[in-house]
Structure formats: C-alpha cells, structure tokens
Amino acid sequence: MIAAEARAALEQALGEGVLFDVPMSRHTSLRIGGPADALATPADRAELIALLRICHQHRLARTLLGSGFNILVRDAGLDGVVISQKKLRRLEERSGPAVFAEAGVSHAGVTRFCQQHGFSGMEFAAGIPGTVGGWIAMNAGIGVREQKDVVVSIEIATANGGEERTLAGEQLDFRYRELVGLPEGALVLSALFAVSPSTPDAVKAEIDRLLGQRSATQPLDVPSCGSVFRNPEGDFAGRLIEAAGLRGERIGAAQISTQHANFITNLGGATAADVLALIERARERVLERSGIELATEVKIMGRAT
Ligand SMILES: Cc1cc2nc3c(=O)[nH]c(=O)nc-3n(C[C@H](O)[C@H](O)[C@H](O)COP(=O)(O)OP(=O)(O)OC[C@H]3O[C@@H](n4cnc5c(N)ncnc54)[C@H](O)[C@@H]3O)c2cc1C
Known part of the structure; x- marks a missing residue:
C-alpha cells in the first residue's frame, strides 16, 4: 500500500506515467506475478531522477525493471x-568507435543499430532478450563473451537520486551473471560499448548464426525466464537437472522444458508458487543425485504472502 501523500507526489511528478495495482504478469516474460503497488515509467532521465528522490523521501521500496x-x-x-526504464532510449554512435545506449534500449535496438552501422562486437548479445540496464546488472552473456568484455563505461544514479556518476569498465566488478559493488540500490542509466568496424553483412551473418544455434536448443516460443539456475563451476545446470530425471517434470502449469532442462516454461496459467515448487524439486533432486547445490540465476522477488 502506498500512503496517500506519496501517491499524490508520484502522480504529480509522473502524471499518466504512474499506474497503481499493476499485475506484474503483464511485465515479465514468464507471464507470472501478482500486483505491484505502483508501476512508474518516467518519460526521461530528469523524471527518473525526480522519481528516485520521491521514493527516497517517502521511504518507498523500489524495484528496477528492465523487460522482466x-x-x-x-x-x-x-x-x-x-521503476520501468523503457523510455530511456537514447542510442548513438560515439568515437572509438563505440555505441552509447541508455538503460531502456532493447536487445533488438542495439542489435539493429550495430548491424546497420556495420559494428562488430555485440553480436553475442543479439539473442539475450532484455534491456541494456538488465544486461549490465546481470553481466548477461553467452559462454564465450559477456557484458564485461564490451563495456567501456556505465553511468549510474545513486538510489536517492542525489548523484549521477560515470564508472569506467575497469572499475566495475563484473562476476558470473552479476555486477557487484555498485553503491547500494544504484540504477544503471546507460552503457558505452566498444565495437569495431565491420560490414552490415558480416555482422548480420554472425547474428543469424548465433540465433540459429539458440532456436535449435532453447524453447523460445513459450513463456520462460531463460536459465533458472546458474551453471555450477565446471558443469551445466541443465545437464544436472536432466540427469536427475526431471526433463518434462510438471507442477501445476509450470514445466521443466523438454528442450532445455534449465528452462521452466509456463504452459498457460502457471503461478509463481508452481514455479517455486518446481525450482525446489529440481534443487533437491540434483543435490540428492549429484551432491551439487544449485543456485538460482532468475531474480525471485515479491511479498511472501
Ligand atoms: C529465452 C531467454 C533466453 C535467455 N538467454 C540468456 C543468455 O543467453 N544469457 C544471459 O545472460 N541471460 C539470458 N536470459 C536472461 C535475460 O535475458 C537476461 O538476464 C537479461 O539481461 C535481462 O534483461 P531485462 O532487461 O529483461 O532485465 P530484468 O529481467 O527486468 O531485470 C533483471 C535484473 O536486473 C535489474 N535491473 C534491470 N534494470 C536495471 C538497471 N537499469 N539498473 C540496475 N539494475 C537493473 C533488475 O532489478 C533485476 O534484478 C534469457 C532469458 C530468456 C527469456
């Protein structure tokens, strides 16, 4: 519940950019999730900073949302x-060459831009759905390459909206599927990516190759959140789940994918409780069978009851 005074402040600052009691199932790729007290979509960076200040002033909990x-x-x-960053969409060529992208630019936006300009270096990310903000927060990547390999710098806003800073790539502590060490609650505003000159055809060919590999191995036509578990050192979560006999396992309308055992898919009408129970089952069976404790990659959030 958001108190009346805080609600009024949000409405005054964002107008139609703030909605209340919004089902998160509409904003996550799993199509699952109960209502958020408020969903705010600032129109630009200035409005975003104003929003951070209001949240701080009224002690409102905040959740940063890319594309979910x-x-x-x-x-x-x-x-x-x-806080949805989807309207922060500046995307520009910079010297280097480099590509500057605000946090709300989508993976498709970056991919199209690099392809059109014949910029090589970001092809690996073409099939990683989301926004630039989500990519950076997750150090999103594939086996051979991840954000840490391409980020020249990022801009952040501190949690209270009091300060904006630029951090060089070398200052950033990118780990496996996470970026640690940012000031508590900081929001990524933008990233600058290093690219190298190539040709649109060569960039397209590499993107098509990687997307082809992906569609052969991943269930892309049903709601999911990608890899549910992090790969343990020297192994693959999907292999361990499959070895535990859980391929195709179902709880309610949530199913461990028959195509890729580290994906849980929503067959239609699955609840978060279904998915969480399936996550627990996978964790227990893998531990029993392999002695390995899987950790989740998907960010689990929200009220317990
Ligand atoms: C079919 C499928 C395939 C996938 N394949 C891959 C893959 O190959 N490799 C891979 O790494 N991932 C993969 N993923 C996972 C997902 O694409 C990435 O984690 C992506 O980075 C999520 O981006 P997003 O914008 O949707 O972030 P969200 O899911 O909205 O958010 C993810 C986290 O980032 C935080 N966050 C978002 N924006 C900001 C910001 N501006 N500042 C600070 N924190 C922020 C959120 O609070 C949350 O904790 C896949 C997912 C799917 C559904």
Missing part, C-alpha cells in the same frame, strides 16, 4: 514502486 526477462515475481505481488 529474468524476474520471477511471487503471486502476492510487490511492495512499493516498480
């Missing part, structure tokens, strides 16, 4: 304000 491709929201929903 790596998020599982519990059925009881989320406290406070979900």
Whole structure:
C-alpha cells in the first residue's frame, strides 16, 4: 500500500506515467506475478531522477525493471514502486568507435543499430532478450563473451537520486551473471560499448548464426525466464537437472522444458508458487543425485504472502 501523500507526489511528478495495482504478469516474460503497488515509467532521465528522490523521501521500496526477462515475481505481488526504464532510449554512435545506449534500449535496438552501422562486437548479445540496464546488472552473456568484455563505461544514479556518476569498465566488478559493488540500490542509466568496424553483412551473418544455434536448443516460443539456475563451476545446470530425471517434470502449469532442462516454461496459467515448487524439486533432486547445490540465476522477488 502506498500512503496517500506519496501517491499524490508520484502522480504529480509522473502524471499518466504512474499506474497503481499493476499485475506484474503483464511485465515479465514468464507471464507470472501478482500486483505491484505502483508501476512508474518516467518519460526521461530528469523524471527518473525526480522519481528516485520521491521514493527516497517517502521511504518507498523500489524495484528496477528492465523487460522482466529474468524476474520471477511471487503471486502476492510487490511492495512499493516498480521503476520501468523503457523510455530511456537514447542510442548513438560515439568515437572509438563505440555505441552509447541508455538503460531502456532493447536487445533488438542495439542489435539493429550495430548491424546497420556495420559494428562488430555485440553480436553475442543479439539473442539475450532484455534491456541494456538488465544486461549490465546481470553481466548477461553467452559462454564465450559477456557484458564485461564490451563495456567501456556505465553511468549510474545513486538510489536517492542525489548523484549521477560515470564508472569506467575497469572499475566495475563484473562476476558470473552479476555486477557487484555498485553503491547500494544504484540504477544503471546507460552503457558505452566498444565495437569495431565491420560490414552490415558480416555482422548480420554472425547474428543469424548465433540465433540459429539458440532456436535449435532453447524453447523460445513459450513463456520462460531463460536459465533458472546458474551453471555450477565446471558443469551445466541443465545437464544436472536432466540427469536427475526431471526433463518434462510438471507442477501445476509450470514445466521443466523438454528442450532445455534449465528452462521452466509456463504452459498457460502457471503461478509463481508452481514455479517455486518446481525450482525446489529440481534443487533437491540434483543435490540428492549429484551432491551439487544449485543456485538460482532468475531474480525471485515479491511479498511472501
Ligand atoms: C529465452 C531467454 C533466453 C535467455 N538467454 C540468456 C543468455 O543467453 N544469457 C544471459 O545472460 N541471460 C539470458 N536470459 C536472461 C535475460 O535475458 C537476461 O538476464 C537479461 O539481461 C535481462 O534483461 P531485462 O532487461 O529483461 O532485465 P530484468 O529481467 O527486468 O531485470 C533483471 C535484473 O536486473 C535489474 N535491473 C534491470 N534494470 C536495471 C538497471 N537499469 N539498473 C540496475 N539494475 C537493473 C533488475 O532489478 C533485476 O534484478 C534469457 C532469458 C530468456 C527469456
């Protein structure tokens, strides 16, 4: 619940850019999740900073949302304000050459831009759905390459909206599927990516090759959140889940994919409780069978009840 005074402040600052009691199932790729108290979509950076200040002033919990491709929201929903960055969409060529992209630029936007300009270096990310903000927060990548290999710098805003800073790539502590060490609650505003000159045809050919590999191995036509578990050192979560006999396992309308055992798919009407129970089952069976404790990659959030 958002108190009347805070609600009024949000409405005054964002107008139609703030909505209340918004089902998160509409904003996550799993199509699952109870209502957020508020969903705020600032129109630009200035409005975003104003929003951060309001959240700080009124002590509102905040959740940063990219495109929701790596998020599982519990059925009881989320406290406070979900901040959508989708309107931060500046995308420009910079010297180097480099590509500057604000946090809300989509993977498709970056891919199209690099292809049109004949910029090589970001092809690996073409099939990683989401936004630039989500990519950076997750150090999103594939086996051979991840964000840490291409980021020249990022801009962040501190949690209270009091300060904006630029951090060089070398200052950033990118780990496997996470970026650690940013000031508590900081929001990624933009990233500058290093690219190298190539040709549109060569860039397209590499993107097509990688997308082809992906569609052969991953269930892309059903709602999912990508890899549910992080790969343990020297192994693959999908292999361990399959070895535990769980390929195709179902709880309610959530199913361990028959195509890729590290994906859980929503067959239609699955709840977060279904997915969480399946996650627990996979974790227990893998531990029993292989002695390995799997950790989740998907960000699980929201009220417990
Ligand atoms: C079919 C499929 C395939 C996938 N394949 C891959 C893959 O190959 N490799 C891979 O790494 N991932 C993969 N993923 C997972 C997902 O695409 C990535 O994690 C992606 O980076 C999520 O981006 P997003 O914008 O949707 O972030 P969200 O899911 O919205 O958010 C993810 C996390 O980032 C935080 N966040 C978002 N924006 C910001 C910001 N501006 N500042 C600070 N924190 C922020 C959120 O609070 C959350 O904790 C896949 C997902 C799907 C559905």
